[in-house]
Amino acid sequence: MAKVKKVMLTNVPTLKKEASILDAAKLLVKDGSGCIVILHNNRIPFGIVTELDIVRKVISEGKSLNDHVTDIMNYPVTHVTPNMDLDEALKIIDTKSFRRFPVVENDELVGLVTQKDVVTVISSNLKLHRTIQNAVLVLFILFELFVFIFYKYLGVRR
Amino acid sequence: MAEVRKIMTENVIVVSQSASIKNAAKLMKSKSVSSLVVAEKNQPIAVINEIDVIRGFVDKKKYVKDILNKEFIVISPSTKLHEVVKDLKEKKIKKFPVVENQKLVGLITETDVIEATRDFTRFQHIVQDVILIVFGLATAVTLFYLSPLGAAIFK
Numbered sequence: 174m175a176k177v178k179k180v181m182l183t184n185v186p187t188l189k190k191e192a193s194i195l196d197a198a199k200l201l202v203k204d205g206s207g208c209i210v211i212l213h214n215n216r217i218p219f220g221i222v223t224e225l226d227i228v229r230k231v232i233s234e235g236k237s238l239n240d241h242v243t244d245i246m247n248y249p250v251t252h253v254t255p256n257m258d259l260d261e262a263l264k265i266i267d268t269k270s271f272r273r274f275p276v277v278e279n280d281e282l283v284g285l286v287t288q289k290d291v292v293t294v295i296s297s298n299l300k301l302h303r304t305i306q307n308a309v310l311v312l313f314i315l316f317e318l319f320v321f322i323f324y325k326y327l328g329v330r331r
Numbered sequence: 332m333a334e335v336r337k338i339m340t341e342n343v344i345v346v347s348q349s350a351s352i353k354n355a356a357k358l359m360k361s362k363s364v365s366s367l368v369v370a371e372k373n374q375p376i377a378v379i380n381e382i383d384v385i386r387g388f389v390d391k392k393k394y395v396k397d398i399l400n401k402e403f404i405v406i407s408p409s410t411k412l413h414e415v416v417k418d419l420k421e422k423k424i425k426k427f428p429v430v431e432n433q434k435l436v437g438l439i440t441e442t443d444v445i446e447a448t449r450d451f452t453r454f455q456h457i458v459q460d461v462i463l464i465v466f467g468l469a470t471a472v473t474l475f476y477l478s479p480l481g482a483a484i485f486k
Contacts, residue, residue: 195389198385198388198389199389201382201385202382202385202386202389205382207382224381224382224385225365225381227381227385227388228356228359228360228381228384228385229356229359229360232352232353232356232384232385232388233353233356233357233359233360235353238388289445292449296449296452303456303459306459306463307459309463310459310462310463310466313463313466313467313469313470314466316470316473317466317469317470317473320473320477
């Protein structure tokens with residue numbers, strides 16, 4: 174089974190918790206990965222800000238871009254670890270309503286996984302499983318056919 | 332494979348070019364959507380999403396007409412899902428307004444396509460499991476029938 178570290182994004186956009194909302198908005202536009210992890214002491218993930226937060230909590234409400242990013246971030250964050258199996262990570266992901274999760278090792282941010290990436294990799298792993306299943310099915314069918322022809326048409330009686 | 336009609340979002344939120352960016356953001360919030368179709372005379376001229384709104388706001392733009400995103404392909408309700416998947420992968424287009432009889436009737440985004448594909452494969456897997464169980468049982472019964480024990484019982 175594949176591990177979280179295989180599918181995680183390692184180049185995660187981050188900001189210090191002292192940053193402003195404007196800093197976050199600019200980084201979101203520049204980076205394009207859809208979210209920013211807010212760090213405490215430059216290493217521990219503290220919160221997450223997404224495009225949705227900027228649109229729904231700032232632009233639509235007329236909130237100032239100079240306010241602290243911590244005003245609009247989602248926290249506490251639920252994280253996963255790099256050596257977790259994807260199945261295990263998906264269980265955690267499915268219990269939450271967010272789609273993006275920081276990957277943390279020894280209290281330090283090492284990556285980011287999205288629900289979409291985890292689901293995609295798990296379903297492509299299932300493909301091998303399905304191929305084996307198809308092969309077994311074909312064997313079963315061939316066997317039935319053989320028995321059918323052998324006993325019905327060749328007139329072999331027990 | 333399924334037609335677009337079955338998986339499209341029918342309740343498309345339309346915004347006019349002259350609306351302010353702030354109003355577009357309010358609309359996204361109140362309707363809980365990530366994409367708005369900018370239409371004129373019922374014809375889609377752009378599809379904007381959250382990052383377009385943020386980019387416009389950071390660049391101090393005021394109106395929706397300043398942030399139009401033209402990266403979309405118009406499709407019809409009878410377009411097949413696999414054609415949309417092809418455009419998603421090859422052309423990297425993620426927005427597909429659906430137009431029928433010159434009228435905007437729906438919207439398909441990447442998320443809709445991913446969910447539909449997942450539902451479809453899940454259905455296929457159930458069918459495959461059922462077939463496997465039927466043939467597995469048939470094989471087991473046949474083997475038992477051919478075995479010495481089975482022969483003794485069936486005689």
